Amino acid sequence: MKTQIKGTYVIGDAEAIASLYEAGGFGRPRDGSLQLRFVEAAYLLSRGRIEIFKNGQNLDFDPFIHFAAQQEDFFELKYIVYKDLKERGYSVQSSASDFRVYPRGGKPGKMPAKSYVFVRSERVPIPLSELLSLMNEAQNVRKQFILAVVDEESDITFYDVKRADAAGRFEGGMSAPFPQEAAGMNKLAADAVLFKERVILADRKISELLYTKVFFGKMMDDDRLLLSLPEARYLAERGVLKLSGMDGTSLSTNVFSKNASLIDAEFEAKYTVYQDLKERGFVPKTGFKFGTHFRVYRKAEPSDKIPHSEFLLHVISAGHEFKLPVTSGAVRLANSVRKRMIYAADFGGKIEYIEFERIKM
């Protein structure tokens, strides 16, 4: 079947509408002819379904893709993904910026698309703002948003990118908002000392209550609890700790937080998210072993066995750009230890929790 290159499309006739669009879901009918995107045309050409002419000259596959790649940004990336999806049996509609993917057996015009697939090279970072706007577009029309990342080796990794509350409320299982009540402490307050980047609480009873009931800190010995900086601030703000320096001078939470920010430039950003997670009933602990800011438990009372932490969480700024190889490693690691990978960004008080789930198409 003969088709012609016109501008950024390959155009087929009424017969093409019948055999390619109606039977196969390729292209979009427009004014009695069929508009095929370059990736669709390349795929049909590779299958011998069409011939492509440019100014009267018949183009083979290689000249056509050389031409198409010069005309359209990321043509070869999109072709790699389009071909992969087609070969997996999906019906795919190609638009300028993305693919609409229909459930297997479905096709354009017969049923709604299930997913939007957005194609990206591993080399091009994605600003968080762009990602959120793409996610919102998909979410507004109730589509799954899928990011297809093509790597140096031309392999594709698919991510279902969504808000962490997409499948239900994003909250943990710790009920009491205040550790004192949860730990049965009845407004006890303990002295604790800042040792540069950790806090030592030397009170056997309170240490044990905080550790075993609400999983704060780590026991240093039978009498003492080692607390992280966010844990110490959280407890101090709730009147559970009275903080002082090693020389005995008392530290307001304000001064403590300033010290903490000198030690860890990301302290305030991390603390904002830490506090939000606590309010949601989660138990955030450091994610150092996984290269993230936090590992998070839905519920943890180490007096029993410490359970499996449910997700890893990394705090990013509103202006963050996802470097895809870094994101890929983080998601892979989370998956390999059976956890979800979630990013958190503070947009002036509202924290967005964004999950990257690696999926097989």
Place this chain on the structure above:
Amino acid sequence: MKTQIKGTYVIGDAEAIASLYEAGGFGRPRDGSLQLRFVEAAYLLSRGRIEIFKNGQNLDFDPFIHFAAQQEDFFELKYIVYKDLKERGYSVQSSASDFRVYPRGGKPGKMPAKSYVFVRSERVPIPLSELLSLMNEAQNVRKQFILAVVDEESDITFYDVKRADAAGRFEGGMSAPFPQEAAGMNKLAADAVLFKERVILADRKISELLYTKVFFGKMMDDDRLLLSLPEARYLAERGVLKLSGMDGTSLSTNVFSKNASLIDAEFEAKYTVYQDLKERGFVPKTGFKFGTHFRVYRKAEPSDKIPHSEFLLHVISAGHEFKLPVTSGAVRLANSVRKRMIYAADFGGKIEYIEFERIKM
């Protein structure tokens, strides 16, 4: 047993030499008295083995560690690690900068130390130059070099950091230096086209030989091979490929490499290591899925089954600083997929391959 703080030591008498040094391996005898480091003294104090006096005043554990942490940088980090090692049954000798750890049952003066343990906070990056100099110090006296990283939660992760050839020659199992010979190509040369960040080779026979015999690229379809930028340069430099642009203009490897560097600022650094790995008989492929530059096979001939890749490799500059949470994530991911984690840095022609192995003490 009474001891006195003097300067940066806690000093015991002749009796202390007998009961603490000779029986327990604590401290160092000097001029008839025993010099204890602050961490040793804190440990002995916590066990009720000594009393510590300062200007005639008896110090309890908490006042003593407040004092010690003000006198000695990272005292609390060192104490956490020292205590952990002692409780695991090791004999440990403390020096200003590190711990010497003796095999279980051994002790200072009776047998040589097995390892040097260097303690670091997760928050303090380690420059590669510092790491190499510490590794060299240990290597010169045939000690294992162990990095003990204390995280925010005061948990310790131990890494055995060593050159990748520490346990034998660092080389792969691919014998022929040139892909043509290995692939049985007899100086065939194929045209290949640069599509921005990948190269397409449209020659069925050569594509198949390169893919199945020496694991270059990834088949795009039955006729075409997708090559990564380092693969394409490597093949072009060896006369296997003739490169051109999408418009048909021929590309020298020089111009190709300049283009590649515009696409990937790290291209030259990565290529230097890529080439060295090839010369060592390894098969490097992209490590995108693991967040590293390469995953590396000892040997791979995809005509059979593609084997398990043996290590992940990340290329760093000679001026690199290891950010420990990032390193921790990379090593954890490598381990979770049963691979080694290796960093490579080019020191003007000599490439150092440094492996981080997470160990349990």
